[in-house]
Amino acid sequence: MSVKDKKEVDSISSTTQLASTPFIDIDSYAPKMMANRVGQVGVAKANIGFLTTLALSILAGVFIALGAQLMMMVTHTATSSFGLNALVGGVVFTMALVLIVITGAELFTGNCLIAMSFFAGKISSGDLSRNLIISFIGNFIGALSIVFWIYISAQWTAHNHLLGAKIVIAANDKVNLSFGVAFARGVLCNSLVCLGIWLCYSARNNLDKVLSLLWPISCLIACGFEHCVVNMWLIPMGLILKGNRFVMEAVERVNGGPLDISNLTCAKGFLIHNLFPVVLGNLFGGIVLVAGVYWFVFLRIPKNKKVGPNG
Amino acid sequence: MAENKTGKTVKATKSVKMAKTVKTTKAVKAAKPVKTKRAARTTKAVRSVRSAKKKDVKAVTPPPPRVVYDIDAYSPQKIAARLDAVAAVKAKDSPAVTFWLGVNAGVFIALGAQFATLVISDSGLHAGLTAVVGAICFCLGLIMVVVGGAELFTGNCMIFIGYMDKRITTRRIFDHWTISLIGNFVGSLIVVFFVYKAHQFSFYDYMVGGKALLIANKKVNLTFPAAFSKAVLCNAMVCMAVWVCFSARNVADKIMTLVFPIAGFVASGFEHLVANMYFIPMGIILKGKPEVVAAAEKMAGKTLDLSNLTWNGFFVINQIPVFIGNVVGGILLAGLAFWFIYLRPKLNFTFTIKEDFKKD
Numbered sequence: 001m002s003v004k005d006k007k008e009v010d011s012i013s014s015t016t017q018l019a020s021t022p023f024i025d026i027d028s029y030a031p032k033m034m035a036n037r038v039g040q041v042g043v044a045k046a047n048i049g050f051l052t053t054l055a056l057s058i059l060a061g062v063f064i065a066l067g068a069q070l071m072m073m074v075t076h077t078a079t080s081s082f083g084l085n086a087l088v089g090g091v092v093f094t095m096a097l098v099l100i101v102i103t104g105a106e107l108f109t110g111n112c113l114i115a116m117s118f119f120a121g122k123i124s125s126g127d128l129s130r131n132l133i134i135s136f137i138g139n140f141i142g143a144l145s146i147v148f149w150i151y152i153s154a155q156w157t158a159h160n161h162l163l164g165a166k167i168v169i170a171a172n173d174k175v176n177l178s179f180g181v182a183f184a185r186g187v188l189c190n191s192l193v194c195l196g197i198w199l200c201y202s203a204r205n206n207l208d209k210v211l212s213l214l215w216p217i218s219c220l221i222a223c224g225f226e227h228c229v230v231n232m233w234l235i236p237m238g239l240i241l242k243g244n245r246f247v248m249e250a251v252e253r254v255n256g257g258p259l260d261i262s263n264l265t266c267a268k269g270f271l272i273h274n275l276f277p278v279v280l281g282n283l284f285g286g287i288v289l290v291a292g293v294y295w296f297v298f299l300r301i302p303k304n305k306k307v308g309p310n311g
Numbered sequence: 312m313a314e315n316k317t318g319k320t321v322k323a324t325k326s327v328k329m330a331k332t333v334k335t336t337k338a339v340k341a342a343k344p345v346k347t348k349r350a351a352r353t354t355k356a357v358r359s360v361r362s363a364k365k366k367d368v369k370a371v372t373p374p375p376p377r378v379v380y381d382i383d384a385y386s387p388q389k390i391a392a393r394l395d396a397v398a399a400v401k402a403k404d405s406p407a408v409t410f411w412l413g414v415n416a417g418v419f420i421a422l423g424a425q426f427a428t429l430v431i432s433d434s435g436l437h438a439g440l441t442a443v444v445g446a447i448c449f450c451l452g453l454i455m456v457v458v459g460g461a462e463l464f465t466g467n468c469m470i471f472i473g474y475m476d477k478r479i480t481t482r483r484i485f486d487h488w489t490i491s492l493i494g495n496f497v498g499s500l501i502v503v504f505f506v507y508k509a510h511q512f513s514f515y516d517y518m519v520g521g522k523a524l525l526i527a528n529k530k531v532n533l534t535f536p537a538a539f540s541k542a543v544l545c546n547a548m549v550c551m552a553v554w555v556c557f558s559a560r561n562v563a564d565k566i567m568t569l570v571f572p573i574a575g576f577v578a579s580g581f582e583h584l585v586a587n588m589y590f591i592p593m594g595i596i597l598k599g600k601p602e603v604v605a606a607a608e609k610m611a612g613k614t615l616d617l618s619n620l621t622w623n624g625f626f627v628i629n630q631i632p633v634f635i636g637n638v639v640g641g642i643l644l645a646g647l648a649f650w651f652i653y654l655r656p657k658l659n660f661t662f663t664i665k666e667d668f669k670k671d
Contacts (some may be wrong), residue, residue, distance in 0.1 A: 024380055024381075024382070026382050026560055026561070027560050027561070028458070028559070028560065028561045028562045028565070030460070031459065031460025032460075034459075034460070081433040081435035081436060082432065082433040082435075082514075082515045082518070083429060083430040083431055083432050083433040083441075083444075083515075084430065084433065084435075084436065084444065086429065086430065087430045087444065087448065180508055181508065181509055181510045183508075184505050184506075184508035184509040184510075185509045187505055188422075188502075188505050188506065188509055191418075191422075192422065195419075195455055195459060198459055199454070199455065199458045199459055199562065202458050202459070202562050203561070203562045204561050204562070205561065205563075207561075207563045208561050208562035208563045209562075211562065211563050211566045211567070212454070212458060212562050212566065215423075215448075215450060215451040215454050215455075215566075216451060216455070219422065219423075219426040219448070219451050222426065222429060222430065222448075223425065223426060223429050223511060224511070224514060225509070289418075293411055293414070293415060294460075296407075296408075296411055297408050297411050297412055297415075297460075298460075302405070
């Protein structure tokens with residue numbers, strides 16, 4: 001038997017041995033592996049073409065707007081108890097994030113998590129900002145398209161215009177926040193969104209993903225934190241509905257008197273008072289508090305030694 | 312082998328046949344089925360010999376390797392072994408990593424705590440149901456700790472198993488606990504800052520803030536034995552939750568196993584050290600808001616004595632007994648008990664007299 005033959009036999013026997021004792025890892029991903037996966041996803045997202053990213057982010061905007069209108073629909077009767085009402089609204093809103101995570105749409109707030117692969121040096125700051133800007137624009141378009149469809153469908157006339165009244169009151173609350181409050185709510189909100197997405201990277205199947213999203217997402221909606229893509233649907237909806245006489249009558253009935261909606265304007269109220277601080281808060285919460293901390297813990301290579309955490 | 316096997320099949324077919332004949336032809340006498348039995352036996356025997364010969368020819372090729380896919384949940388012995396390994400991993404973490412993971416854990420638990428506060432702020436439901444709903448919301452924190460990766464002091468009491476098994480040195484385990492505890496406190500305070508800045512207390516006519524104040528005030532007015540025993544029970548349940556989570560293969564398993572013990576301890580009103588690091592500082596800050604105090608008094612239906620709700624009350628009345636209780640509950644009732652059951656070194660008490668005193 002020549003040396004070559006022997007080698008072949010050895011390789012065959014070793015492969016058969018491997019086949020007979022397979023290593024099947026079906027456990028959920030450990031945090032270290034999750035961090036590596038987020039890093040890879042960041043690289044993949046940076047390589048998606050412009051039009052694909054835009055289409056995926058329009059889808060994400062649509063999903064979030066659908067979740068937001070569902071949340072408004074479920075919680076608009078003001079008679080049930082406050083805490084439970086908020087909780088139910090949050091649970092139904094989870095639908096939006098479930099759709100986004102499973103279909104792989106590009107959500108502006110969730111994409112803050114791929115800053116991890118920027119910190120790890122796998123993508124440039126240009127790639128990261130390109131992805132975030134395209135997804136922001138796409139989310140805006142998607143949310144506005146749902147504003148259009150919901151307005152045409154006259155869904156807001158439901159329950160004697162009470163649904164429209166709820167939307168106007170919620171939108172009015174959102175444009176009357178001070179800068180600090182809107183910023184803090186934005187930070188808390190996107191920390192929770194990014195943590196929900198982070199938990200999804202541990203998942204192996206869809207049940208895992210749904211269950212791991214359920215708690216963080218219902219928390220951020222129930223606690224009234226500010227999600228910029230939700231506001232892209234809610235406040236334009238309020239801007240349109242405030243011109244409707246029946247809706248404003250319903251608002252007066254709910255509020256027990258005329259409501260001051262002088263701040264509910266497009267440029268000053270929506271863009272400057274709400275969206276600007278909320279986007280800043282979302283970016284800070286997602287990029288610094290979640291992506292930054294997890295990068296530091298799991299992906300950072302210490303300067304003096306080339307060994308990550310956990311050896 | 313082959314003969315044995317065929318013999319068995321013959322026996323089996325025989326009994327089946329007999330049963331059939333008995334069933335179908337009840338009128339036929341007992342002698343007849345015996346005859347058919349014998350005939351069957353002979354023909355089967357001939358067949359078995361033939362088939363055995365054929366099998367001998369085939370038996371030259373080796374059987375295909377048998378693959379065992381182990382996808383079951385981990386058994387308790389494996390849980391103990393895995394926790395043991397976790398202690399060895401944690402011993403290698405640098406202090407900075409431990410600290411930031413500790414901050415994460417503090418943030419997560421505080422987020423769960425504020426979620427629970429908001430949901431139970433409305434006293435419309437009856438007390439028990441409110442407690443359960445709030446407790447299920449509180450699970451948010453523990454889910455993120457277990458799935459997302461964080462160093463929670465109370466859950467880390469379980470790595471005492473690894474210490475007993477000498478996977479981690481005394482120095483390292485105390486460093487680890489201290490650093491993660493400090494991280495938890497810092498993380499909780501970060502969330503207190505952001506939630507206060509978000510003006511969450513003003514929701515629902517300041518009722519959310521009022522509820523937070525009532526919870527905090529209740530926690531600083533406990534007697535030492537009450538706080539201690541509540542803390543023991545709490546951390547025993549938290550460590551049980553960690554223990555069952557180590558049996559899980561996927562995230563859904565982890566979440567579903569967590570929800571029951573964690574919601575159980577919160578609904579029962581037990582004292583969790585890290586959760587109190589959010590609840591009580593939040594109450595201390597909200598004490599300065601007259602609207603919140605008014606809402607809390609309206610909710611309680613009486614004037615409140617908030618004299619104990621200070622940093623002194625936080626550390627002395629609440630944190631010290633709760634800390635001792637959590638440590639006792641986690642280390643003695645959960646860690647040490649499971650170490651004793653699954654990982655203790657096997658002691659050999661049997662005397663081998665015959666070997667010691669051999670006959671010549």
